[in-house]
Amino acid sequence: xxxxxxxxxxxxxxxxxxxxxxxxxxxxxxxxxxxxxxxxxxxxxxxxxxxxxxxxxxxxxxxxxxxxxxxxxxxxxxxxxxxxxxxxxxxxxxxxxxxxxxxxxxxxxxxxxxxxxxxxxxxxxxxxxxxxxxxxxxxxxxxxxxxxxxxxxxxxxxxxxxxxxxxxxxxxxxxxxxxxxxxxxxxxxxxxxxxxxxxxxxxxxxxxxxxxxxxxxxxxxxxxxxxxxxxxxxxxxxxxxxxxxxxxxxxxxxxxxxxxxxxxxxxxxxxxxxxxxxxxxxxxxxxxxxxxxxxxxxxxxxxxxxxxxxxxxxxxxx
Amino acid sequence: xxxxxxxxxxxxxxxxxxxxxxxxxxxxxxxxxxxxxxxxxxxxxxxxxxxxxxxxxxxxxxxxxxxxxxxxxxxxxxxxxxxxxxxxxxxxxxxxxxxxxxxxxxxxxxxxxxxxxxxxxxxxxxxxxxxxxxxxxxxxxxxxxxxxxxxxxxxxxxxxxxxxxxxxxxxxxxxxxxxxxxxxxxxxxxxxxxxxxxxxxxxxxxxxxxxxxxxxxxxxxxxxxxxxxxxxxxxxxxxxxxxxxxxxxxxxxxxxxxxxxxxxxxxxxxxxxxxxxxxxxxxx
Numbered sequence: 001x002x003x004x005x006x007x008x009x010x011x012x013x014x015x016x017x018x019x020x021x022x023x024x025x026x027x028x029x030x031x032x033x034x035x036x037x038x039x040x041x042x043x044x045x046x047x048x049x050x051x052x053x054x055x056x057x058x059x060x061x062x063x064x065x066x067x068x069x070x071x072x073x074x075x076x077x078x079x080x081x082x083x084x085x086x087x088x089x090x091x092x093x094x095x096x097x098x099x100x101x102x103x104x105x106x107x108x109x110x111x112x113x114x115x116x117x118x119x120x121x122x123x124x125x126x127x128x129x130x131x132x133x134x135x136x137x138x139x140x141x142x143x144x145x146x147x148x149x150x151x152x153x154x155x156x157x158x159x160x161x162x163x164x165x166x167x168x169x170x171x172x173x174x175x176x177x178x179x180x181x182x183x184x185x186x187x188x189x190x191x192x193x194x195x196x197x198x199x200x201x202x203x204x205x206x207x208x209x210x211x212x213x214x215x216x217x218x219x220x221x222x223x224x225x226x227x228x229x230x231x232x233x234x235x236x237x238x239x240x241x242x243x244x245x246x247x248x249x250x251x252x253x254x255x256x257x258x259x260x261x262x263x264x265x266x267x268x269x270x271x272x273x274x275x276x277x278x279x280x281x282x283x284x285x286x287x288x289x290x291x292x293x294x295x296x297x298x299x300x301x302x303x304x305x306x307x308x309x310x311x312x313x314x315x316x317x318x
Numbered sequence: 319x320x321x322x323x324x325x326x327x328x329x330x331x332x333x334x335x336x337x338x339x340x341x342x343x344x345x346x347x348x349x350x351x352x353x354x355x356x357x358x359x360x361x362x363x364x365x366x367x368x369x370x371x372x373x374x375x376x377x378x379x380x381x382x383x384x385x386x387x388x389x390x391x392x393x394x395x396x397x398x399x400x401x402x403x404x405x406x407x408x409x410x411x412x413x414x415x416x417x418x419x420x421x422x423x424x425x426x427x428x429x430x431x432x433x434x435x436x437x438x439x440x441x442x443x444x445x446x447x448x449x450x451x452x453x454x455x456x457x458x459x460x461x462x463x464x465x466x467x468x469x470x471x472x473x474x475x476x477x478x479x480x481x482x483x484x485x486x487x488x489x490x491x492x493x494x495x496x497x498x499x500x501x502x503x504x505x506x507x508x509x510x511x512x513x514x515x516x517x518x519x520x521x522x523x524x525x526x527x528x529x530x531x532x533x534x535x536x537x538x539x540x541x542x543x544x545x546x547x548x549x550x551x552x553x554x555x556x557x558x559x560x561x562x563x564x565x566x567x568x569x570x571x572x573x574x575x576x577x578x579x580x581x582x583x584x585x586x587x588x589x590x591x592x593x594x595x596x597x598x599x600x601x602x
Contacts, residue, residue, distance in 0.1 A: 313457030
């Protein structure tokens with residue numbers, strides 16, 4: 001069973017109570033149907049209250065939930081005949097990013113996504129979804145290939161960030177990300193990005209320059225982790241909740257700021273409660289995006305993307 | 319919207335007002351080197367462009383002194399001088415911090431953009447200033463860089479950027495992160511149109527700035543000893559649980575690892591850039 005997050009405990013407790021009453025009714029003469037109905041109504045209201053009013057910090061917890069679906073969970077549900085390809089042809093293979101081709105509704109597409117592990121062993125193999133430069137360079141190699149063969153690119157963003165390690169620095173983490181930003185800018189095929197979990201700063205953006213950028217309702221996208229921001233601003237990582245609120249890192253906030261296109265709804269209680277349903281919600285938005293972008297010429301695809309990024313920012317003149 | 323309006327009113331060509339150039343230089347007759355602690359007459363270190371005559375340490379320069387050290391007399395023109403940060407997230411204390419740094423540095427933002435001639439070659443440029451909010455990049459900086467690059471593209475002149483930044487500006491949240499994409503997009507358009515871009519990384523160039531425009535010039539240079547890297551030293555040490563060597567993430571380290579083209583001493587900067595510019599005739 002999924003680990004319970006503190007804020008959803010009242011729901012879980014009430015659910016257990018209802019279960020108990022149901023069991024009791026079945027095994028005894030006393031009829032508690034009315035009581036059960038009352039409690040079920042209360043549960044519906046409670047779920048509405050809690051899941052319908054998630055605080056930024058609750059969403060951070062959702063985005064980091066150990067059972068949160070990963071890129072490959074969605075790939076198997078949304079695409080057919082996925083074939084993964086490996087390696088950057090320069091240094092090595094980075095399993096923190098998966099990349100390959102597949103059919104999406106009978107159309108070949110290139111898929112790129114951060115990939116976390118499901119358990120400790122897989123997480124070590126995948127470096128907890130935190131790429132080294134070779135991950136970004138592999139992604140770029142596949143994006144260029146997508147451009148050559150005129151395939152749309154779909155990326156799934158789910159990383160705490162690019163890996164802050166010695167080897168990553170030595171091999172040019174900065175250059176790898178910077179180059180991806182620059183090259184993604186100019187790709188003549190449609191790029192659709194979906195933030196499915198944590199969008200951790202430059203490490204997320206490194207595969208995130210798209211014509212359309214969507215976010216799952218409980219995913220986050222941030223310039224720095226709330227803990228990191230709190231440590232720098234208030235010298236106290238314990239102020240992370242406050243930082244999460246101040247930085248406006250949730251999907252609804254970012255939609256309001258005009259940084260993302262669509263907020264993709266999640267099943268009640270989060271994506272991990274029903275991966276199939278979540279995949280359907282993603283499918284609906286993805287299909288619409290690709291259909292829209294399909295109408296554009298290759299020049300217009302680049303121009304549309306430029307107009308989108310050119311506009312982002314808020315400043316004044318004194 | 320006509321282009322003229324888009325770029326706002328232009329200042330006339332002028333010399334750099336000397337009081338601007340002098341802001342942030344500590345008062346007093348003597349000054350101590352931050353590195354070797356040797357004490358000098360202030361005039362001596364100013365004359366050597368803030369390079370320590372003893373150990374060669376390159377002290378951070380203000381944007382105005384940098385501009386003064388590079389451009390030919392009377393060729394400098396500033397663009398978008400009044401463009402500055404808003405507070406789009408209503409982030410606590412952000413406006414006060416900006417106001418304080420404006421007073422401290424005499425700048426409206428941590429960057430000056432414009433055009434000027436280096437050894438007779440007209441270029442567009444952007445010079446960052448780490449004395450203003452650690453040179454962190456928010457929307458205003460992203461916008462100024464983007465406009466400067468676009469203008470350089472239209473005029474078909476080279477674009478030179480001197481970076482000095484701790485990274486993206488937290489107080490503008492994801493809008494800051496998106497400036498990485500926006501500026502890199504502008505670089506892509508500029509480079510694809512055949513124009514020359516030179517990046518000179520000065521101390522410090524880290525985080526979102528090193529992971530965007532700073533690293534994607536046709537040529538990427540650095541000043542000696544400059545800190546250049548993606549993640550902060552402390553974060554890396556905590557992550558890998560080992561102590562990093564002293565020279566980690568210095569300009570020399572980046573040179574050794576193939577990440578930059580050349581380390582250029584500040585005293586040779588103008589001459590070297592001038593030579594490179596002259597080898598790219600017609601701004602290309």
